[in-house]
Amino acid sequence: MKKRFISMFLAASMAASMAVGCGGKEESGGTQSNTGGTESTDGEDKEGNGGGSITFMAPDWAIPADEQLQAFTDETGIEVVVNEVGWDDIRDKLVTAAAGGQAVADVVEVDWSWVGEFYAADWLEPLEVADDVKNDMPTLETFTKDGKVLAVPYANDYRLSYYNTKQYEDAGISGEPQTWEEVYQNCKTLKEKGVCDYPFALPLNAEEKTSTYLMWLAYTMNGVVFNDDGTLNKDSVLAAMKYEENLIKDELVDPADKTSSGMDAYKRILSGSANFLTGPTSFVSKSTNEEDCSVIGEITPILVPGKDAKATVTMALPEALGVTKFSENKEDAKKFIEWYTSAEMQEKLNETNTAIPTRNSVLKKLIDDGKIQNSGAMMEEAELIASPFPDGIPAYYAEMSNAMYNAINKMALGEMSADEAYAEMEAKVAELAAE
Numbered sequence: 001m002k003k004r005f006i007s008m009f010l011a012a013s014m015a016a017s018m019a020v021g022c023g024g025k026e027e028s029g030g031t032q033s034n035t036g037g038t039e040s041t042d043g044e045d046k047e048g049n050g051g052g053s054i055t056f057m058a059p060d061w062a063i064p065a066d067e068q069l070q071a072f073t074d075e076t077g078i079e080v081v082v083n084e085v086g087w088d089d090i091r092d093k094l095v096t097a098a099a100g101g102q103a104v105a106d107v108v109e110v111d112w113s114w115v116g117e118f119y120a121a122d123w124l125e126p127l128e129v130a131d132d133v134k135n136d137m138p139t140l141e142t143f144t145k146d147g148k149v150l151a152v153p154y155a156n157d158y159r160l161s162y163y164n165t166k167q168y169e170d171a172g173i174s175g176e177p178q179t180w181e182e183v184y185q186n187c188k189t190l191k192e193k194g195v196c197d198y199p200f201a202l203p204l205n206a207e208e209k210t211s212t213y214l215m216w217l218a219y220t221m222n223g224v225v226f227n228d229d230g231t232l233n234k235d236s237v238l239a240a241m242k243y244e245e246n247l248i249k250d251e252l253v254d255p256a257d258k259t260s261s262g263m264d265a266y267k268r269i270l271s272g273s274a275n276f277l278t279g280p281t282s283f284v285s286k287s288t289n290e291e292d293c294s295v296i297g298e299i300t301p302i303l304v305p306g307k308d309a310k311a312t313v314t315m316a317l318p319e320a321l322g323v324t325k326f327s328e329n330k331e332d333a334k335k336f337i338e339w340y341t342s343a344e345m346q347e348k349l350n351e352t353n354t355a356i357p358t359r360n361s362v363l364k365k366l367i368d369d370g371k372i373q374n375s376g377a378m379m380e381e382a383e384l385i386a387s388p389f390p391d392g393i394p395a396y397y398a399e400m401s402n403a404m405y406n407a408i409n410k411m412a413l414g415e416m417s418a419d420e421a422y423a424e425m426e427a428k429v430a431e432l433a434a435e
Contacts, residue, residue, distance in 0.1 A: 053079040054329045054336055057094075057105035059087040062154065062319070064340070065352050072339050078332045087111075094324070098123045103326035106333040110151035110322040112142045113208075113397050118322075119145040120395035125323040125330055127152060127337065136359045137341075138385040139318040145392040151322035152341045154349070156356040156363070158316035159216045159304060160381050161278045162269055162287065164196075166298040171195045180221050180243060180305045183276055187252045190275055198254035199275035200247050201268045204412035209262025211404035212317060214240055215388055216278065220304045220311035225388040230433035231426070238422045245411060245418040258412045267292075269299060278304055280317075281356050281378065288373045301376030303384075313386040318358060396432040403428035 064072075069080050083105055085093065090109050097104035098121065110118065118124050126148040134140055139153040163176060168186070171193045177183045187199040203209040214237070218225045221243070222236035247253050254273065257265040268274035270286060270293040277283065286292040287299040303310045321340060323333040339345060346357040350366055357363045360382050367375045394400065403425045411421040 052329060052332055053081060054107060054332050055081045055083060055105040056107045056336065057083040057085055057090060058109040058321070059090070060084055061353055061355070062109060064349065068345070068348060068352070072336065076335055078335065080336065094123065098324070098326065101326060103324040103328070106324060106327040106329045107321055107336055108324055110143065110320045112317050112319070113393060113401070115143055115145060115150060116393040116395040116397050119150055123325050124150040125325050125327065126150060127323065127334060136361050138360065139316045139358050141387045142316060142318060142393065143320050151320035152337050153318040153320040153358040154341050154346070154355060155319040156316065156358045156382070157280050157282070157318055158382060158385050159220070159278055159314045160281050160284070160378060161276070161302050161304045162283055162299050163302060164269065164272065164275045164295060164298050165300050166295070167195050167272070167275045176300070176302050177276070177305050178309055179307060183305055184243070184247065187247070187276060188250065191252060196273070196275045198252060198268070198273065200252045201265050201274035201277040201279070202244065202247060202253045202257055203262030203265040204253070204258045204409060205260060205262060206406050206409040207262055208401055208405065210408050211401040213262070214244070214404060214408060216315040217243065219313060219315050219388045221307050223313060226390055228390050230391065230394055231430050234422070234426065238418065241408070241411065241418040241422050244408070248412055258409070270294065272298070284372065284375060284378055285354065301374065301378055303377045303381055312384060314381050314384045315388055316385045394433070396435070400429050400432055
């Protein structure tokens, strides 16, 4: 059975969310509906021996269908109380609850960028994952610190490149780009021939997508972003920044990309106002959706370019589920995560929630069965997923990213050169790494 309640980001609901999870209580200042069932509070259930109740906090896109949750309850006897919360609010709610020694929920959404912070604070319960699952799920590396798996990824979002083949034909360019230099030269040709004014889609605003773009540009271009001590690898990162600087100087990037959202910059390829994008895997489906794309049939997903040939790695920004340290229902919570991230459920969640599987075996099956259209190099790229962080996501990731995207934005606005912007971010990252 399942209960669902929608939590609003208000002071009242923040207080309520802190009470959720520990004793299986359901309190909310938001809208509540009940599909039946009652929460059990006996001691046996709190130990997680089945027949009890767990709370699950996640954004709307991660919530299974009612019948899926009912099937889990029928199979295990565990009721799931769903707390649907906006993604931006989940971290704050978890932090507030954990600071008070309480579980905001038994099972929670864990973004890739939160891992280091949550591990340092000891807010997540380590999970046991079988070797065959590890081999099938390369994004697990992102959620692993010091050999401990802190969360299991359920939604894949790795970097894949896209280009408009018709525009290449119109400009007389043959073959897809193999290297970043080819991308750059082809963009110049597209502009010079009047085929596409601003062919390179590049997020440059002061936001997260700007810093992550630089990371995967440096990673795919040079195979490294950070040194073993957590500092920036100057040769690699500065080369990537100068690449971006040249794109801006040569007016190959839309001036609007400097101030618009990163997603708006990405979406330019869907309208034909950009020719080339390295971005989310979700654009595979967007490129075939008439509501999203006005150039259907012209966009092809390809392997990400590299320095001398195609890149041998790509970076993933996945989302996962973890068990909160203060949960009193840990075993039942772990059973839920095992069920949710199973091969069978990943296939079902792709159909109901459009989630990209984190298991490569499931992704391959969906592509082979034709359930993912216009997949291009999607499967090949998935097999190249790796982490650019030598010691996992650092606890200071948010501060580091802030320093990076602010410096890049200053460079984009002409307030700093690439060298000056790099020096600013390098100093901050070195300071954070030394703490």
